[in-house]
Every structure is written in C-alpha cells, then in structure tokens.
Amino acid sequence: MPDLGKYAGSVLSAYAVSLLLLAVVIVVSVMRARRVKRRMEEVEARAKHAR
Amino acid sequence: MASIWEYANPRKFIATANRLLPWVGGLACVALLVGLIWGFFLTPDDYRQGSTVKIIYLHVPSALMAINGWFMMLVASLIWLVRRHHVSALAARAAAPVGAVMTLIALITGAIWGQPMWGTWWAWDPRLTSFLILFLFYLGYIALWAAIEDDDTAADLTSILCIVGSVFAVLSRYAVDFWNQGLHQGASLSMDRADHVANVFYFPLLVCMSGFVLLFVALVLLRTQTEIRARRMRALLARERMA
Numbered sequence: 001m002p003d004l005g006k007y008a009g010s011v012l013s014a015y016a017v018s019l020l021l022l023a024v025v026i027v028v029s030v031m032r033a034r035r036v037k038r039r040m041e042e043v044e045a046r047a048k049h050a051r
Numbered sequence: 052m053a054s055i056w057e058y059a060n061p062r063k064f065i066a067t068a069n070r071l072l073p074w075v076g077g078l079a080c081v082a083l084l085v086g087l088i089w090g091f092f093l094t095p096d097d098y099r100q101g102s103t104v105k106i107i108y109l110h111v112p113s114a115l116m117a118i119n120g121w122f123m124m125l126v127a128s129l130i131w132l133v134r135r136h137h138v139s140a141l142a143a144r145a146a147a148p149v150g151a152v153m154t155l156i157a158l159i160t161g162a163i164w165g166q167p168m169w170g171t172w173w174a175w176d177p178r179l180t181s182f183l184i185l186f187l188f189y190l191g192y193i194a195l196w197a198a199i200e201d202d203d204t205a206a207d208l209t210s211i212l213c214i215v216g217s218v219f220a221v222l223s224r225y226a227v228d229f230w231n232q233g234l235h236q237g238a239s240l241s242m243d244r245a246d247h248v249a250n251v252f253y254f255p256l257l258v259c260m261s262g263f264v265l266l267f268v269a270l271v272l273l274r275t276q277t278e279i280r281a282r283r284m285r286a287l288l289a290r291e292r293m294a
Contacts, residue, residue, distance in 0.1 A: 002092055004102040007167055011105050014163040015091070018109040018156045022266070025152045029270050033277045040284040047287050050294070 059136035061279045068272040076269040082262030090255035097252075106164045107248070108256060112263035113156035114223075117185065120150030120267060121213070121220040124192075128210035138275065140206035141282065143213065144196050145274035149267055151189035158182055181222035188216035202282060 004011050058064045090108035097104035127143035130136055161179065162172040173179065192212055199205035248256065 007102045010163050010167050011102050014106045014160045017159050021152050021156050029274050033273050036277050036280045040280045043284050043287045
C-alpha cells in the first residue's frame with residue numbers, strides 16, 4: 001500500500017465510491033440481461049406452442 | 052465488406068454482440084486492472100497535489116466517457132430520426148444509464164479532489180456547472196424513456212432531448228476555454244506539451260482511459276441486446292393479449 005499521507009481519506013474514498021458505482025452498473029446490467037433473456041425465451045416458447 | 056446498416060437488423064446485432072462481448076469485456080477488465088494498479092501503486096505523488104493526483108485515473112476517464120457517451124447517444128438518435136432503425140434508438144437508450152454513472156463518478160471524484168486542492172467541494176465554475184447540467188440531462192433522458200409507453204414516440208422525443216443536451220456536452224468539454232475563468236484547469240491531455248501531464252502519469256492514464264472506453268462499449272453492447280429482447284418480448288406479450 002503506498003503512503004498517501006494526509007490525503008489518504010480523499011484518495012481512498014474517491015476509489016471506493018467510483019469502484020462501487022462501476023460494480024453496481026455492471027451487476028445491474030448483467031442481471032437484467034439474464035432476466036430478460038430468460039423471460040423472452042419463455043414467451044417465445046409459449047408463442048411457438050400456441051401456433 | 053458488410054455494410055454497417057446490416058447491424059440495424061436486431062438478430063444480426065445480437066449475434067455480433069455475442070461474439071464481441073467476451074473480448075471487449077475481457078479487454079476492459081485487463082485494461083482497468085492494469086491501469087488502476089499501475090496508477091495507484093506504482094506512480095509517484097505530484098509535487099504540488101501530493102497523493103491526490105491518483106484520483107486522475109478515475110476522474111479523467113469517467114469525464115471522457117460522460118461526454119463521449121452523450122455523443123454516442125447523439126449519433127444513434129440522429130440515425131433513428133433519419134433512418135428509423137430501432138436498434139440505434141435502443142442503443143441510445145442502453146447507453147444513457149452507463150453515461151449517467153460515468154458523469155456521477157466524474158462529479159464525485161471531482162468534488163473529493165477539489166476539497167483539498169481548492170478548499171471547497173463545489174463551485175459554480177463553468178465546467179462543473181455544465182457537467183452537473185449534463186448529469187441532469189442524462190436523468191431526464193432516462194426518465195423520458197420510462198415515462199412514454201409507445202417505443203417509437205419515446206425514441207422520437209428522447210432523440211430531440213439528446214440533440215438539445217448536446218449543447219451541454221460540448222460546454223462540458225470546452226467550458227474552460229470559452230469562459231477562461233473558474234477553478235477548473237484546462238485539459239489534462241493536450242497537444243501543447245506545456246499543458247500536458249508528465250509522462251509518469253500519462254501512460255497509466257492512457258491505459259485507464261482505454262479501460263473506461265472498452266467498459267462503456269461492453270456495457271452498451273450488453274444493454275442494447277437486452278433492450279432489443281425486451282422490445283421483442285413486449286411485442287409478443289401484446290400479441291398474446293390480443294389473441
């Protein structure tokens with residue numbers, strides 16, 4: 001760990017907030033992608049069955 | 052060579068995105084890991100700014116993507132308005148939350164950096180203010196998509212909003228040059244060597260910027276796929292209800 005001196009709080013909080021926000025947008029995007037794909041496959045299968 | 056308009060076909064877009072995503076996502080992870088570890092652990096403190104200079108590896112790339120994300124949305128919106136390709140409207144919709152997060156990161160890291168350097172978290176400086184307005188435009192754009200039920204009407208209205216918001220995206224980039232006042236400095240990366248950051252900071256910054264660009268592209272590909280599927284699902288459900 002580098003010596004961040006008197007600015008340690010500022011630097012570490014900037015990294016923590018940024019990485020947290022990046023993680024949130026990645027996780028939300030991946031989870032929604034999976035959920036919508038699964039749901040669409042169900043609806044498509046139902047539509048095929050109904051034909 | 053395939054025409055770019057082939058990707059306006061949703062199936063073709065999804066297939067291509069499926070092939071690209073592991074590569075773009077993987078490269079984004081590698082570039083971000085290398086850039087951030089290099090910048091955080093292996094670069095020295097700045098002689099004036101001390102260790103706060105390490106915030107540059109998050110602040111500059113996120114600001115870059117905040118502005119360029121809006122321009123990507125502008126191009127996609129113009130394609131929608133001119134050629135009526137649904138994929139382009141959905142790509143713009145998909146990019147907005149990612150751009151909003153990038154803008155929020157730029158605003159927060161800027162405030163955290165500004166406090167020890169300028170003695171204040173916030174100032175109504177031209178660049179800071181135009182960035183805040185850009186963030187509000189992102190939120191308004193997302194809200195407008197969510198508020199309108201008909202996809203085509205939503206795409207039309209959000210495209211107009213995107214064109215209007217582009218003024219603030221330009222201002223966010225050039226505010227310092229236009230008004231030549233305020234706390235925020237000029238561009239960190241410049242063709243003019245006098246304004247340019249030192250190479251010891253520049254090279255890890257370039258890697259971080261590549262990482263942010265690749266992450267943005269990966270997320271937009273993934274989210275556009277999702278929007279295309281969600282649109283098809285809504286159409287199938289509507290057909291089901293009518294049957």
